[in-house]
Amino acid sequence: MRGKLELTNVWKSFGDHQVCRGVDLSVGAGQMVCLIGASGSGKSTLLRCMNLLEPIDEGTIHLDGQDISEPGLDAQPIRTRIGIVFQSYNLFPHMTAAQNVMLAPRRVRGKTPAELAAPVQALFARFGLADRMDHYPDQLSGGQQQRVAIIRALAMSPEIMLFDEITSALDPELVGEVLDVLRQLRHEGMTMVLATHEMSFARELADTVCFLDGGRIIEQGPPEAIFAAPREARTRAFLERVL
Amino acid sequence: MTDAPLRGAAGDTSAAPTRRQAYEARLKRRSNMIAAGSTIAVVLAVVVLVPLAPGWEAVQRSFFNGEVFAATFPGLLNAFMLDVAIFLWCAPAIAILGLLIALCRDVRAPALFPLRMFGALYTDIFRGLPVILVIYLVGFGVPGLGLPRPWNSPYIWGSLALILVYAAYVAEVIRSGIDSIHQSQRSAAASLGLSEADTMRFVVLPQAIRNVAPANMNLFIALQKDVALLSFIGPVEIFRQAGVYKSLMANFTPYVGAALIFLAITIPATRYADYLLHKQRRRQR
Numbered sequence: 455m456r457g458k459l460e461l462t463n464v465w466k467s468f469g470d471h472q473v474c475r476g477v478d479l480s481v482g483a484g485q486m487v488c489l490i491g492a493s494g495s496g497k498s499t500l501l502r503c504m505n506l507l508e509p510i511d512e513g514t515i516h517l518d519g520q521d522i523s524e525p526g527l528d529a530q531p532i533r534t535r536i537g538i539v540f541q542s543y544n545l546f547p548h549m550t551a552a553q554n555v556m557l558a559p560r561r562v563r564g565k566t567p568a569e570l571a572a573p574v575q576a577l578f579a580r581f582g583l584a585d586r587m588d589h590y591p592d593q594l595s596g597g598q599q600q601r602v603a604i605i606r607a608l609a610m611s612p613e614i615m616l617f618d619e620i621t622s623a624l625d626p627e628l629v630g631e632v633l634d635v636l637r638q639l640r641h642e643g644m645t646m647v648l649a650t651h652e653m654s655f656a657r658e659l660a661d662t663v664c665f666l667d668g669g670r671i672i673e674q675g676p677p678e679a680i681f682a683a684p685r686e687a688r689t690r691a692f693l694e695r696v697l
Numbered sequence: 698m699t700d701a702p703l704r705g706a707a708g709d710t711s712a713a714p715t716r717r718q719a720y721e722a723r724l725k726r727r728s729n730m731i732a733a734g735s736t737i738a739v740v741l742a743v744v745v746l747v748p749l750a751p752g753w754e755a756v757q758r759s760f761f762n763g764e765v766f767a768a769t770f771p772g773l774l775n776a777f778m779l780d781v782a783i784f785l786w787c788a789p790a791i792a793i794l795g796l797l798i799a800l801c802r803d804v805r806a807p808a809l810f811p812l813r814m815f816g817a818l819y820t821d822i823f824r825g826l827p828v829i830l831v832i833y834l835v836g837f838g839v840p841g842l843g844l845p846r847p848w849n850s851p852y853i854w855g856s857l858a859l860i861l862v863y864a865a866y867v868a869e870v871i872r873s874g875i876d877s878i879h880q881s882q883r884s885a886a887a888s889l890g891l892s893e894a895d896t897m898r899f900v901v902l903p904q905a906i907r908n909v910a911p912a913n914m915n916l917f918i919a920l921q922k923d924v925a926l927l928s929f930i931g932p933v934e935i936f937r938q939a940g941v942y943k944s945l946m947a948n949f950t951p952y953v954g955a956a957l958i959f960l961a962i963t964i965p966a967t968r969y970a971d972y973l974l975h976k977q978r979r980r981q982r
Contacts, residue, residue: 507884534890544885548903557899558889610889 458483458518458645459504459536459614465512466496466503473499475669476513481614486646488656488677491666492692497649498541500666501616504647505536517614534562537607538616541623543599545591551602552578552587555609562610570609577605581635597628604635615639617648653696657681665689758948765950769942773954776938780924783856783934787924788917790860795867802872805893816868823865829926832858836930851931859927863920870912874905911977914970918963925959935959 457480466474473496481487489497502508504515506522506529515523522532545554555574559565578584581601591599600620607615617636621629633655639646640659650656656663657677664674665686673686681697684690714722747753801816823831835858840849847853878901886896928937935955942951 502884505888507888529887530890530892533888538888540881540885542881544881546882546885546900546904548907558891561892561895561899562890606889 456516456519457481458485459647460516461500461504461513462516463513464500464503464510464515464523466499466508466510473669474503474510477666477669477671479664479671479674481645481647482661483645484643485661486640486648486659487662487664488660489647489649489664489666490651490653490656490692495666496669497666498618501538501618501647501649504614504616505533505538507533507538530562534558534610535612536614536616537610537612538618539600539603539607539620541619543591543596543603543623545599545603545606547591550588550590551583551594551605554591554602555606558606559609574605574609577608581605581638582631595628596624597631600624600632601635604632614645614647617646617650619649619651621650621652651696653681653693665692667692760949760953762948762950765942765946765948766954769939769946769951770954772942773935773938773951773958776933777935777955777958779932779934780921783852783859783924783927783932784917784921787856787859787863787920790856791863791867791917791920792913794860794864796871798864798868799871799875800897802868803875803897820865820868823862824869826862828859828862828923829929831862832926832930834858835861836927851927855927855930855932859920859923863916863923866916867913870909870916871905873912874909875901877908878904908977911970911974914966914973918966918970921962921966922959 459479459481461477461479464474464477464479465472475496477496477500479487479500489500491497499508503510509525510523513523514521517532517535521527545551546557549557552574555577556565556567556570559570560567575584575587578587581604583598583601583605586594586598586602589598591602594602604615604620621632624632629652633652636646636648636655637659648656648660660677662674663677663680664671665680665684665688666672667688673680673684673689680689681693684693750756798816798819801812802820804813832855836851836855839854839857840851843849882900882904883896886900891900925934925936928934928940933941935958939951939955943949
């Protein structure tokens with residue numbers, strides 16, 4: 455069976471530095487895949503390649519059977535189908551939370567503010583931020599900003615969501631509220647790929663956990679297998695360090 | 698926001714000062730006294746020593762003549778209105794042209810490469826020339842083509858010269874503002890499916906322009922002063938008017954009057970630009 459998102463032999467380098475060295479990965483519809491591994495193992499780059507923020511050097515990426523890695527392909531319509539949330543939120547600081555969320559639906563989908571008012575309001579309410587819509591990013595806590603960033607990506611109704619270590623920049627007491635959002639999305643059946651250091655979270659919710667090292671997926675499988683009985687020595691060494 | 702006093706007692710003015718507060722108050726008193734003392738010394742020296750110079754009386758008569766000042770000041774003020782008017786029609790044109798040139802320099806599409814080259818060439822040329830030279834070339838050169846009235850007016854071509862030069866500086870300032878916006882903002886916009894043009898218009902430019910507002914303020918203050926250069930090609934603005942009075946009255950006091958009028962505008966504006974800059978630094982921390 456082909457997955458919703460299918461990476462085959464993906465290579466990516468920045469100058470002389472090879473970041474992805476032949477990655478194969480299949481993400482099924484409604485699945486949650488967690489990428490774990492040390493910093494610099496290529497997790498973030500892999501995510502950025504998936505929604506075409508970085509062009510890949512070799513290999514293919516298929517979305518619903520369409521080759522989206524074809525050079526020269528118009529990336530814009532693809533990106534609206536694959537949302538990404540970054541470690542550093544990357545909210546637009548000169549816009550309120552609601553304006554951040556509405557910008558892309560207005561400009562890309564051509565919706566009017568009146569059409570968007572109700573659905574956007576509902577999104578904010580769903581993630582507990584109904585009273586923060588008119589705040590600017592610097593008036594929000596890190597956890598709130600990250601939730602707004604998630605809402606902003608969701609407002610484009612993407613088919614897949616990518617999360618790039620979205621809790622790494624947060625104070626420990628704020629991590630929970632963001633993970634709750636992910637949990638909620640998981641239960642709603644969103645297809646998700648996460649680069650994460652939250653091992654217990656990955657263990658609890660992931661369908662597949664992939665361990666990356668040196669730009670390759672060294673080992674992948676269901677969380678029970680990876681966490682309880684890793685086959686590879688490098689996976690074991692990594693897990694011993696972080697658990 | 699976060700610098701509320703950590704200890705209740707320290708922020709409470711009615712409580713006895715802590716050891717540290719007493720020490721700081723003592724230090725502050727001392728430095729205030731030193732500053733006041735040195736200021737008084739300098740002012741005294743100027744007031745006492747300058748009049749001792751052999752030419753002082755002549756200078757006083759020809760530069761600081763009260764009667765001449767009173768007689769010419771209203772006329773100068775009137776002429777200054779022309780400076781303000783020239784400034785007012787040049788400033789919006791400069792802002793728009795500067796923005797367009799800055800955008801030219803940022804286009805990435807290969808088909809638009811000539812535009813990019815034009816932008817670079819434009820800023821190189823007009824930043825590389827003395828303002829007065831451009832005013833002469835444009836202000837005398839274009840009307841020299843034998844254009845009919847009113848198209849031979851030095852007001853039009855002099856203003857155009859100012860616009861051309863200052864747009865180059867404004868473009869460079871805006872471009873540095875565009876460069877200062879972190880790549881992650883563009884990534885975030887791209888990941889939402891926004892086009893490059895929309896990313897520039899809604900995400901990058903609003904932040905860039907805000908970041909460089911103080912720098913642009915300073916340019917516009919300089920523009921207000923450089924309007925006086927148009928006097929060299931004809932318009933009777935304040936500097937030229939002062940020159941007329943000088944010849945009529947054989948006295949330099951009108952120039953001092955003109956200087957005071959300029960300062961009345963430029964000092965508050967400069968202070969305001971500094972204030973904006975300070976506020977921005979604090980915001981960015």
